[in-house]
Every structure is written in structure tokens, then in C-alpha cells.
Amino acid sequence: MKLFDVYSRFDIELVKAGGVYVYGSDGTQYLDLYGGHGVISIGHTHPHYVQKLTEQLQKLAFYSNSVQLPIQEAFAMQLGKISGYPDYNLFLCNSGAEANENALKLASFQTGKKKVVAFKKSFHGRTSAAVSVTDAPKLSAPLNKDGFEVEFLELNDKKAMQNALSGKDVCAVIVEGIQGVGGLDMPSESFLKTLSELTKQHDVLLILDEIQSGYGRSGKFFAHQYAGIRPDLITVAKGMGNGFPVAGVLISPEINNEYGMLGTTFGGNPLACAAGLAVLDVMEQEDIIENVNKVSAYLKSALLNIAPIKKIKGKGLMLGIELGFPVQELRKKLLLEHHILTGSSTNPNLMRILPPLNISEEQITIFHEALMRVLSEK
Ligand SMILES: Cc1ncc(COP(=O)(O)O)c(C=O)c1O
Numbered sequence: 001m002k003l004f005d006v007y008s009r010f011d012i013e014l015v016k017a018g019g020v021y022v023y024g025s026d027g028t029q030y031l032d033l034y035g036g037h038g039v040i041s042i043g044h045t046h047p048h049y050v051q052k053l054t055e056q057l058q059k060l061a062f063y064s065n066s067v068q069l070p071i072q073e074a075f076a077m078q079l080g081k082i083s084g085y086p087d088y089n090l091f092l093c094n095s096g097a098e099a100n101e102n103a104l105k106l107a108s109f110q111t112g113k114k115k116v117v118a119f120k121k122s123f124h125g126r127t128s129a130a131v132s133v134t135d136a137p138k139l140s141a142p143l144n145k146d147g148f149e150v151e152f153l154e155l156n157d158k159k160a161m162q163n164a165l166s167g168k169d170v171c172a173v174i175v176e177g178i179q180g181v182g183g184l185d186m187p188s189e190s191f192l193k194t195l196s197e198l199t200k201q202h203d204v205l206l207i208l209d210e211i212q213s214g215y216g217r218s219g220k221f222f223a224h225q226y227a228g229i230r231p232d233l234i235t236v237a238k239g240m241g242n243g244f245p246v247a248g249v250l251i252s253p254e255i256n257n258e259y260g261m262l263g264t265t266f267g268g269n270p271l272a273c274a275a276g277l278a279v280l281d282v283m284e285q286e287d288i289i290e291n292v293n294k295v296s297a298y299l300k301s302a303l304l305n306i307a308p309i310k311k312i313k314g315k316g317l318m319l320g321i322e323l324g325f326p327v328q329e330l331r332k333k334l335l336l337e338h339h340i341l342t343g344s345s346t347n348p349n350l351m352r353i354l355p356p357l358n359i360s361e362e363q364i365t366i367f368h369e370a371l372m373r374v375l376s377e378k
Contacts, residue, residue, distance in 0.1 A: 010335060017044030020359045022341070030335070031366055034343040038180065038212045038318070038354035041239030042282040049242055049278040056274035064265055071273040078280045083221045083250070085234070089257070091249045092268030096211035096237035097125025099247040100174065102262050103233040104129040107172035107205040110255050115149040115169040117161070117204075121182030121346065122152070124174060124209055133174050135182070136346075155179070156191045165202045172205045172233075177213030177223030183347035184313035184320030192227035205232040205255075211247070212318065215239030215279070216289040216357055219296060219316030226315075239357070244275035288357045292316045298361045299353075302368045308375050310349075319353040320345065321371075327351045330374055338370035 013025040020043060022032050032040065042049060056071075063069060072092065080086040093099055108114050118124070118133040125131065128147060131140050135152050149169070153160045164170065173195060179185045187195070199206040208231040213223040217239060220226060224234075232255065237247035247267075251257075266272075282288065296316050303309055303321065313320035323330070326348040334340040343352030355364070 010341075012335070019043045019045075020356045020363050028339055031340045031363065033353050033355045033359075033367055034341045035354050035356055036243070037238070037343070038217065039238045039241075039243055040356045041215050041217070041242050042279050042286070042288065043356040043358045044243070046242065046278070046282055048282055048285075049275065052274050052278035052281075053244070053271060056271055060270045062266075062269050062271065065263070065268060069268065069270060069273070071270050071277070072268045075268075075273040075276050075280075078277060079248075079250075082280050082284060084225065085230075085250050087253050088234075089251045089253065089255075091251060091262055092272070093247045093249070093264050094245050094266050094272075095125070095247050096209075096235065097127040097130040098264070098267075099211065099235035099237055099249050100124045100130040100133070100207070100209060101127045103207045103235050103249045104133065104172060104174065105262065106233060106249070106251065106255060107207060109261060110205060111171040111203055113169050113171035113204075115151070115167070115171065117151050117153060117164045117170055117173040119155045119175055119179075119187075120152050121155070121179055121185060122174070122176060123179070123181035124176075125211075155185055156188050158191060158194050161191075161195060161198060165198050165204055170202065170204045172207050173199055174207040174209060177208055177210045178218060178314055178318050180212035180318070180352075181345055183345040183350050184318070184352070186223070186313075186315070187227075189227040192224055192229050196227075196229040196231070199232070207231065207233045207235065209235050211235055211237040212354075213315075216283060216292055217316055217318045217354070218314075219289065219293045221289065223315060223318075240279065241272060241275040242279050244272055246272035246276050282358075286358060291359075292357050295359055295361055295364055299364050299368065302365070303371075306372070306375070308378070313350070317353070317355055317357055317359070320347075320350045321353065322347070322350045325349060330378070333374045333377075334367075334370055338366075338374070340367055340370055 016023045076090040122135045208224045214236045232252045234250040311322040
């Protein structure tokens with residue numbers, strides 16, 4: 001059997017990893033400034049993470065949600081404490097799309113309505129409801145279309161938001177903490193505050209997609225915490241398991257639950273919870289968020305006043321470097337000549353930087369120097 005070929009891949013074969021580095025089958029060491037789509041939070045194969053997963057594997061790898069699994073409660077408790085949401089409830093699942101799918105369903109169950117407001121250049125995943133609120137019609141198959149009405153607004157347009165919510169049919173507004181695939185545009189703090197007020201006024205639930213921007217990546221646990229708001233639903237994935245597939249929805253205590261309304265076989269399995277707990281341990285023990293802010297400030301100041309750089313977008317270690325020309329060749333040179341992995345976005349002129357959150361200033365300097373070199377050769 002062959003793989004169903006849907007991915008455009010770089011021609012390198014990875015066989016192992018450690019910290020901020022990944023290694024090719026020919027022994028080449030690559031500096032990982034992409035973390036496989038922003039997934040690696042505490043560094044590849046972190047010893048504490050490996051130990052906790054190994055211990056759990058030897059005890060109980062899997063049982064479904066048909067029994068009590070105390071490790072789920074321990075995980076929820078710890079996530080609530082560290083994220084600043086101790087009073088919220090946690091629904092565990094397996095991927096970002098699944099988290100958004102369930103958050104959208106919950107909003108519809110809770111309000112009895114079905115229209116959703118989303119934003120231009122959004123990406124929320126590829127399952128049925130998630131792809132419908134993603135601003136990329138090419139990703140929707142015919143059966144995804146016409147399921148429910150979605151209105152896409154310009155980010156930060158308060159007037160348009162007011163108009164969209166004035167009808168009686170909207171169940172949810174979904175917005176990324178910082179847009180990822182779409183190119184690092186952000187809802188402003190004042191827009192998020194208005195959004196929070198308007199959704200409350202109109203019996204609409206606010207879903208913050210923190211799948212990429214959460215878990216410390218923005219320099220706070222969640223990017224929306226810069227605005228001081230408390231969304232009704234927060235979706236998380238990527239950094240949550242540092243590579244182990246684990247995702248979740250943080251749910252306001254005001255939202256009703258009922259047996260059977262959501263469910264998944266693998267969601268919240270003991271191995272996933274062990275991975276999630278290990279990530280939170282390391283975030284606390286190693287002051288990961290402080291490191292994000294330190295390295296981010298260092299990199300941003302190093303990139304200041306470099307002529308071909310038009311803009312540095314994003315926050316923390318979720319950064320977009322926008323140039324005045326397409327970055328594809330540059331990224332290829334960084335990879336093949338300097339052995340540095342970076343990311344792309346739907347903006348061809350923007351390079352995405354999503355390193356492991358425990359990267360050091362010395363390690364990010366390697367990127368800065370390589371970028372200077374390739375820009376000078378252009
Ligand atoms: C903001 C955001 N939401 C949702 C998703 C979908 O996550 P997954 O690929 O795990 O389904 C992604 C993935 O890139 C994302 O960046």
C-alpha cells in the first residue's frame with residue numbers, strides 16, 4: 001500500500017529529535033523553528049516528558065471513557081490552575097479540528113441557534129463544522145457546504161460585528177487568538193473586549209481558538225489574556241501534548257452538560273493525559289512563558305531595521321516575518337544550506353517562526369545570522 005498523497009513535503013527524512021533540534025537519516029542536524037506546525041512546546045523528547053509517558057505506558061496505556069480515569073481529573077485540575085481557568089470544565093479530544101467541532105456543537109446545543117460568525121483568513125480545521133468556519137472554500141467538499149450559515153467578517157471591524165450579531169440566529173463567534181495559517185493577523189485587545197461584550201448581550205457564545213496561539217506561545221498562557229476577556233469556550237491542541245495527539249475544549253461553568261451530548265473513544269486516554277501533565281509540569285518548572293517573552297524580545301530587536309523585512313507580526317514565539325517578496329526560495333535556502341526549518345502561511349511573503357518554547361537566545365541567534373546571510377545573498 002502507498003500513502004494517499006495529499007502533502008507537499010520537504011525532501012528530508014527525519015528519524016530523531018532532541019530539544020530544539022531534529023535529525024535527518026543522513027545525520028544532518030536541523031534547527032527546528034517550526035515544531036511541526038507549532039506543536040512542540042517544551043522541546044523534542046524532553047526527558048521529563050519521555051519519563052512520564054514511559055511510566056504511563058507501563059501502567060495503563062488505554063481505557064475508554066466508560067470508566068473512571070483519575071489521571072483525566074488530575075490533568076484538568078492542573079490545566080485549570082496554570083491557564084487561569086480553574087472554574088471551567090474540560091472536554092478532552094484528539095485534534096484541533098475535533099476541539100473546534102465540539103465547541104461549535106456546544107454553542108449550538110446551548111443557544112438552540114445555528115448561524116456562526118467567523119473571520120476572513122481564518123483556519124479552524126478540516127472536519128465538517130470546523131471547515132465551514134474556515135475561510136478557504138477549496139478545503140470544503142460538496143457535502144460540507146450548506147450545512148449552516150457562516151458569515152465571514154474582517155478582523156477588528158466592530159461595526160460589522162455589531163450588524164452581524166443584531167439578528168437572532170447566531171449561536172457563536174469563533175476567532176483565533178492569533179491567526180496562524182492565515183498569516184499572523186491578530187484581533188486587537190479592544191476588538192476582543194467589544195466582541196466579549198456584544199456576544200454576552202446577544203446570547204451568542206464566544207469561541208477562542210487557541211489551538212496554535214495557546215499554551216504560552218503568545219507570551220501569556222492564552223493570547224486572548226492580553227485583552228483580559230473570558231471567552232465561553234476555548235479550544236486547545238498543538239502545544240498541549242508536545243507531539244502526542246491531545247486536544248480539548250475549556251468550557252465555561254455556565255454551559256450545560258448532558259450525558260452523550262459529546263464523546264470520543266480516544267479522547268482523554270491515559271497516555272494523552274500523561275503527555276499533557278508532563279507538558280504542564282515542564283512549563284511550570286522551567287518558567288517556559290518567561291523564556292518565550294525573553295527570546296521573543298531578543299529576536300524582535302535583532303530583526304529591527306533590516307531593510308528587506310517589512311513587518312514582524314505576531315506575539316511571543318508565534319512570529320511572522322514579512323518581506324517584500326515571496327519567501328519560498330529563502331526558506332528553501334535556510335533549510336538546505338543552513339539546516340533551519342521554518343514555516344509558510346497563505347501570505348506568500350511571510351515566513352512563520354514557531355520554535356519550541358524553551359529555545360535559548362543563543363539558538364535563535366543561529367537563525368538570525370543565517371537569515372542575514374541569505375538576505376544578503378539575494
Ligand atoms: C488555529 C487552528 N485551529 C485549528 C487547527 C486544526 O488543528 P488539527 O490540524 O489538529 O485538526 C489548526 C491547525 O493548524 C490551527 O492552526
